Amino acid sequence: MSAQPVNPNLPPDHVTVFIDGVEMAAPKGSMIIQAADKAGVPIPRFCYHEKLPIAANCRMCLVDTEVGGRAAPKPSPACATPVMDGMKVFTRNEKALKAQRNVMEFLLINHPLDCPVCDQGGECELQDLSLGYGRSVNRFVERKRAVADEDLGPLVASEMTRCIHCTRCIRVTAEIAGTYELGGMYRGENLQIGTYDGKPLTTELSGNVIDVCPVGALTNKVFRFKARPWELTARPSLGYHDALGSNLFHHVRRGDLLRSVPRDNEAVNECWLSDRDRYAHEGLAAADRASVPLIRDGEGFREASWEEALAMASQILRDNAGDALGVLAHPATSNEEGALLARMASGLGSGNLDHRIGQLDLSDGAAAEAFGMPVAEIESADAIIIVGSNVRHEVPLLHQRIRKAFKKGAKIHVVNPVDFDFTFSIASKAIVPPSQLAAALAGVDVGDAGNIAVIVGGVAENGPHAAAIRKAAADFAAARNARLCRIPQGANALGLSRLGVLPTARDAQSMLREPRKAYVIYGIEPGLDFADQQLALKALGGAQVVAFSQFACQSTRAVADVILPIGALPEIDATLTNLDGIQQQAVAAGKLPGLAHSGWRVLRALGGDLALPGFEFTDLAGLRAGLAPKAVQVAKGAPASMAGNGLEVAASAAIYRVDAVIRRCDALQAHPLTTGPRAALNPADAAALGLAEGVMAKCATAAGTATLQVALDPRVAPGSVWVESGYGATAPLLAAAKLEVARA
CATH class of the missing domain: 2.40.40.20 (Barwin-like endoglucanases)
Known part of the structure; x- marks a missing residue:
């Protein structure tokens, strides 16, 4: 007959444990360290990470345990010892502290102790714990080992002599990224962590090994030697290179944005960050940043004051109001800027307004929609169908959620024109030309799966067959009670759609096929951002163009009559709406270059010059108070051309x-x-x-x-x-x- 529980009032899946004399409830099967963390009891650790599988490598978390009045013969690793009913845990008694101090001494035997030149200095877990558990004198007099470094590529710097073999980095590449690029070689004191083949890391999530490394073995190569942590100020911001809107902090010193790190948000990006969001800030310092207003002067440009540039922009818009004007916005434009663009187009009498600049087939009038299944729930799906998407590159952390679903038993089905590399096994796949994607989707067999997600991506949404694929996906979802998840094509495509940055007359393709006399282009690089670059450059080149731009690049100079320099998202206060429909806020981090301003300020000044309604606010709070969803009857465009052979x-x-x-x-x-x-x-x-x-x-x-x-x-x-x-x-x-x- 089993013993009675210590506390019979607990739920059946919980047990009672006593940690340092404090009674608490913990789920059955959980580890001591998890119960202690929940109770706020600190236990030192290096290898344990709540998002990674348990390895029990470092032994820093050794504690003394007692069950049924019998003490364990030796200290137990808190990260790998399950709780038991009535268990007593001692984290600070003499036995536990002695074990923890001895482990620390062993860890420091081969560590180079080069804190003054180590980039991890000031935020190093080994440095912090050695202060409390380390000896003041080193008893080890033999020569320390040294490890030759590999080149891990342009993003991650390695100094593996500092490595303490916690294997967190191995588990990140194996379990989170799914690429299995790092591993342990040799044994005992000769153990080394590396790639074995000497090739750079190729995973799109490689920067996360920097975050989990508890020492200075793996650091940020782009940020290396630029600043110390205590010199930096953290500003909360967002990733703006895909529609997930990963939460992050920009670290700034005297206005210079030096690095980006993840900001925990379980509903969005958990504690991870894609390399694209982590390292993008480097592009803000490009040589062709727009830092001063420019006005066309013959074949070139000359610098101008804001007053002169705005006067010229106002004149162009006055002279070409109504149907003669087209307004085109980049789909990463913030909600505040998008709302003002919509007000401007409306005030000037133009229904030619669109942010869907990268999409060819808008014949169904489709706009971005929130995911039918929140991204955090995708990992619990029974079946997932990926349609027309290289999701691993399109939204890296959505791909990581799908991998988690696969590890829990979900069946993944793929309908694509290319058998893209994913880090999970595929239950079925149809690799067919783009024109056959819609038909192939109808033939997918998900069996008796109950919780189904249909994910439609950029290959489908931006191609010439997009309308047919969208209809096929909607029909498939309706017939199987699945939830449709169309990836918005742009970081804020959903927010802009909700705020009415959509055409009531001509869509993006139509206003380029039927050129307008003047255009406003907002945040766009004309030579590379449009679905049809040649059509766009021809239409813009024959019109008057007011360009709000972060970069005075060659293609912008080729078409613009006036270039108004505006800040990028890391440099402005802004809100974006992610693929779940969650509105998230970013705070200005880096300083604006030169004479550049936040886009909303420039739009307000221009709207004021034009005496347009809706531009009476005086600050950002006033602008945000007036933001509201705006329903518009979206004009349907012409079907994409199917001409051609081959x-x-x-x-x-x-x-x-x-x-x-x-x-x-x-x-x-x-x-x-x-x-x-x-x-x-x-x-x-x-x-x-x-x-x-x-x-x-x-x-x-x-x-x-x-x-x-x-x-x-x-x-x-x-x-x-x-x-x-x-x-x-x-x-x-x-x-x-x-x-x-x-x-x-």
């Missing part, structure tokens, strides 16, 4: 070329995932065309031609050619449904 175009966004800031981040451009412009063909199609790996091929469409290097890739669906957007070389191909490929 192979179907499957276009996806290059992970580190998605926007102007990322494209200027040197570290990310040097990353192995930035492969450069190329045309990937199925080997069978390449053989039929007489093309081999690495040769240069001419890719011809109705709109233009491009010469690209050929890559043979069996993952590409037969009858298709895969290209990545974000490169000038591939821009002429993105708007085509088909192209002809021949040896150059």
Whole structure:
């Protein structure tokens, strides 16, 4: 007969434990360290991390335990010892403290103790704990070991002599990223953590090994030697390179944004951060940042005062009000700026307003919608269907949630034109040309799964067959009681849709196919951000253009008549709405360059000059008080052109070329995932065309031609050619449904 529980009033899945004499309830099967953390009792640790599998490597968390009046013969690791009913745990008695101090002495035997030159100094867990558990004198007199460092790539710096073998980094690459790139080599004192093959880290989540490393073995290579932690001020902000809106802190010193680190939010990004969001700040310091108003002067530009630049912009808009004006906004534009753009377009009598600049097929009038299943719940789904998305590159931390669902038993089904690399096994996949995605989705068999998510991504949403795929996804979800999750195409596409930054007359494609006399372009790099770059440059080049821009780049200079410099998201106070429909706030971190201003301030000044309604507020609080959802009857565009012969175009966004800031981040451009412009063909199609790996091929469409290097890739669906957007070389191909490929 089993013993009676110590406290019979507890739920059946809980037990009573006594930690340092304090009685508390803990779930059955949980570890001592988890119960202690919940109760606020500190236990030192290095290898334990609440988001990682338990390794029990470091032994720093040794505690004394007693069960049924019998003391354990030796200290127990709190991270790997389950609680038991009536267990007594002593974290600070002589036995526990002696064990913890002895472990600390062993850890410091081979540590180089180079704190003055270590980037981790000031936020080092080993440094903090050695103060309380370390000896004042080192009894070890033999030579310390040294470890040769590997080059882990452009993002993570290594100094593995400092490594204490906690294996947190190994578990991050294995369990969180799913790439298994780090591991332990050799044994005993000779154990080393590394990649074995000497190649750089390729995971899109590699920067998280920096966060979990408790010492200075793995540090931020871009931030290295730039500042000490106590010199930095943390400003809460958001990732703005995908629609997840990862929470983060920007660390600033005297107005200079030096690094970004994750900010915990279980509902969004947990405690992780994609490399794209972590390192993007480097692009803000690009040489072509717009820092002063510029006015066209003949074939070039001259610097101007804000008064002169705004006067010229006002005159252009007055002269071209109504249907003659088109307003185009980048889909990462903040809610505040988007609302003012909508007010401006309305006040000027123009229904030509859109943020869906990267989408070809808007014939169904589709706009961004909140996920039918919150992103935090996706990891609990029974079945997930990925349609037209390289989700690992499109929203890296959404891909990580899908991996968690797979580890819990979810079946993942894929319908794609390319068999993209994912870090989970696929239950079924249909790799077909883009024109067949809608039909292939209808044939997916999810069995008797109850909790189903259908995730539709950028390859589908931005392609020429988007309307048909969206309808097929909606029909599939309705027939199977699944929840539809269309990834918004832009960091704030959902917020802009809710605030009415949508056309009542001409959509983005229509106002470029039927050129307007004048345009406002907001936060856009004209040469790379549009779905049809050549169409856009032709339309903008023949019109008067007011450009609100973070960068005075070559393509902006080619089309603009006046360039008004505005801040990027890390430099302004702003709100974004993420894919769950959650409105999140960012606080200005880095200083604005030169004479640049927050976009909302420039828009307010321009609206005031034009005497438009809705611009009477005096500060940001006044602007936000007037923000409200705005329902509009969205105009439907014309279907995308299907003209052309040859192979179907499957276009996806290059992970580190998605926007102007990322494209200027040197570290990310040097990353192995930035492969450069190329045309990937199925080997069978390449053989039929007489093309081999690495040769240069001419890719011809109705709109233009491009010469690209050929890559043979069996993952590409037969009858298709895969290209990545974000490169000038591939821009002429993105708007085509088909192209002809021949040896150059």
